[in-house]
Amino acid sequence: MLSRFPSIATLFLPLSKQVAITDPFLALVDALGLDAPSGEQGWLAGRSSKQNIQPGARGIWMSALCRRLMVETGFDPEVLKRKGKVIRDLAIELGWDREKFDGFDQPLHDRVSAFYASSNEAFAQQHWGVSWDSLFPVRPAGQQVYSGPEAEVERKEMRGLMVRVLRELRFPWRLRRRFFSLYDAAV
Numbered sequence: 562m563l564s565r566f567p568s569i570a571t572l573f574l575p576l577s578k579q580v581a582i583t584d585p586f587l588a589l590v591d592a593l594g595l596d597a598p599s600g601e602q603g604w605l606a607g608r609s610s611k612q613n614i615q616p617g618a619r620g621i622w623m624s625a626l627c628r629r630l631m632v633e634t635g636f637d638p639e640v641l642k643r644k645g646k647v648i649r650d651l652a653i654e655l656g657w658d659r660e661k662f663d664g665f666d667q668p669l670h671d672r673v674s675a676f677y678a679s680s681n682e683a684f685a686q687q688h689w690g691v692s693w694d695s696l697f698p699v700r701p702a703g704q705q706v707y708s709g710p711e712a713e714v715e716r717k718e719m720r721g722l723m724v725r726v727l728r729e730l731r732f733p734w735r736l737r738r739r740f741f742s743l744y745d746a747a748v
Contacts, residue, residue, distance in 0.1 A: 616652035
């Protein structure tokens, strides 16, 4: 912990809706004693973007399967342009981005929790004077993944969407028959 090195200045900025300044950037500026920009405008607002919107559980499934099958056909997906954008845009269009993906199964959750247990406990004791577990009780992993289509109607829909994805990615025609042979076997 940095507290063992008194020559290093540290700040504790809780990220919570319970504090006076809930915006992390503004909390840091305030803690550093910096003034807001002068003039009427103040800080310029950031622009909202879709750059970091996740494609949801179905989009993750589609992306992973698409990549795997491309590699199995002998094609290098790294050469494609817009490879991250096509499935993400499709996911946003279909509302998949609202179906959150959580790949943490219980064994992985337990490993990560055990790895951070001592540092989390030391942090909670130093900053709040209580145990980490009293603030954040242990909860089971809430894994949310999509394992692929189950009903025939959904299989047809997902196959049609994969056709659209390959078209928009400009995946080579000569490899598409092999790709969909692998797709049909996998799904």
